Amino acid sequence: MIEFMRFRYYAYGVSLLLLGLSVFLLFWKGLNLGLDFTGGTLMEVRFEKKVPLGDVRKAMETAGLRAFQVQDTAQGTVIVRLKVDEPRDKALNALKTLGNYQLLRVETIGGIVSKELRNKAFWAIITALLGILLYLAYRFEPIWGLGAILALAHDVLIVVGAYSLTQFEVGLDVIASLLIVAGYSVTDTVVVFDRIRENLRLRKGTDFESLINISINQTLSRTLMTSLTTFVVSFVLFVLGGPALSNIMFAFVVGVVVGTLSSIFVASALVLDIKRIFLKEVPA
Numbered sequence: 001m002i003e004f005m006r007f008r009y010y011a012y013g014v015s016l017l018l019l020g021l022s023v024f025l026l027f028w029k030g031l032n033l034g035l036d037f038t039g040g041t042l043m044e045v046r047f048e049k050k051v052p053l054g055d056v057r058k059a060m061e062t063a064g065l066r067a068f069q070v071q072d073t074a075q076g077t078v079i080v081r082l083k084v085d086e087p088r089d090k091a092l093n094a095l096k097t098l099g100n101y102q103l104l105r106v107e108t109i110g111g112i113v114s115k116e117l118r119n120k121a122f123w124a125i126i127t128a129l130l131g132i133l134l135y136l137a138y139r140f141e142p143i144w145g146l147g148a149i150l151a152l153a154h155d156v157l158i159v160v161g162a163y164s165l166t167q168f169e170v171g172l173d174v175i176a177s178l179l180i181v182a183g184y185s186v187t188d189t190v191v192v193f194d195r196i197r198e199n200l201r202l203r204k205g206t207d208f209e210s211l212i213n214i215s216i217n218q219t220l221s222r223t224l225m226t227s228l229t230t231f232v233v234s235f236v237l238f239v240l241g242g243p244a245l246s247n248i249m250f251a252f253v254v255g256v257v258v259g260t261l262s263s264i265f266v267a268s269a270l271v272l273d274i275k276r277i278f279l280k281e282v283p284a
Contacts, residue, residue, distance in 0.1 A: 004216050004264060005209050005272060011265035015154055018258075022161020029164050034171030035109045037118045039084040040067075042107040043091065046077045048100045053078070055098060063094035073242055077104060121175045128179050129153065132186050140193055143274050148189050151267035155185045155259045162254045168247050177248045181255030184230070188223055188263040195219050196268065208275065212268045220264075227260040 035042055056070045056078060067083035068091070080091055088106075095101055109117075129149060137145035156178055163170055195215040203211060234252035237245050275281040 001213060001217050002220075003213050005213055005269060008265060008269035008272075011261070011269065015262070015266055018158050018161070019154065022157050022164070025161050025164040029167065031160070031164055031170045032167040034169040034174075035081060035107065036171040037121070039109050039115075040086070041082045041088050041091075042105075043080045043082075043088070044073075044077050044104040045080070045095060045101045046104055047098065050076070051078070051098045056080070056095070059094040059097050060091060062097075063090045065090055065094065075242065117172060121172060124175065125156075125179065128182060132182070136186075136190070136193075139190075140197065143279070144193055144271055147267050147271035147274060148186055148193070150270055151189060151262045152182055152186050154266060155255060155262050156182055158258050159251055159255045163250070166250070168250050171247070173248050174251055177251035178255075181251055181259060185255065185259030185263065188226070188259060189267045191219050191222065192216055192263055192268055193271075209272060212272060216264055216268065223260060223263065227256055231256045 053070055053072055060068050060070070060080070065082070065086050067086050069081040071079050073079060080095070082088060082091055088108075092103075129152065132152065133145050133149040135145075136148045159178060159181060163174070168174075192215055195218055196211055199206070199211045199215050199218075203214070206214075231253065234249050234256060238249035238253050239246075241249060
């Protein structure tokens with residue numbers, strides 16, 4: 001039997017390091033917010049002959065545009081994103097200097113709409129976390145719910161920090177992915193908590209730390225099999241899915257790894273230490 005709780009302080013150290021790095025990155029680099037949150041215009045074009053992205057950027061700068069982003073896609077098209085104040089006509093004229101092209105789509109979001117979407121996304125995350133906390137507090141105990149929600153916040157913050165590090169674009173689709181990752185992570189945690197609660201009835205007299213180790217070992221094969229299959233599928237879609245899918249699947253790739261580790265090392269350990277240090281329910 002693997003005594004996972006013996007390694008919990010090492011896990012705490014790694015978690016605190018990753019959390020600190022995530023917070024630092026968010027203050028230093030921030031997030032690459034998409035049009036959903038910043039407003040502006042997105043244009044997707046297809047040139048008759050392939051044009052290097054460097055030439056597209058240079059043409060935009062020559063036309064006097066500053067707040068823009070360009071990227072290519074797996075389908076051979078080029079996506080140009082303009083901030084709210086940048087005129088679309090200038091961008092289209094700049095693209096004409098690079099050769100004939102076909103304008104495939106244009107999407108525009110105003111500043112007021114993007115602000116409303118930011119607020120709704122924020123409250124969606126808060127409401128989801130609060131709902132999970134209340135559910136776990138009702139199903140188990142308030143302390144168990146607190147341990148799970150702290151581990152869940154830990155997972156989400158590290159994933160957000162990874163987006164800051166890589167500067168993948170964050171839009172409403174990524175927010176939806178974060179909520180799915182949160183659900184995945186808490187489901188894994190609930191499986192472990194459920195087994196601990198069951199063992200509390202079946203193994204009376206066993207100390208709480210040993211019960212946690214036994215329960216994690218009993219659910220370990222299920223945890224690893226589920227996580228591995230989810231990770232493989234997510235990673236394949238991340239690599240081969242093109243820019244649109246890559247933005248979304250990056251949350252799954254990072255979230256599955258972090259969520260699996262936190263459900264094994266962090267969530268139950270937090271419950272143990274809260275009971276031991278603050279509530280004095282578990283002997284030292």
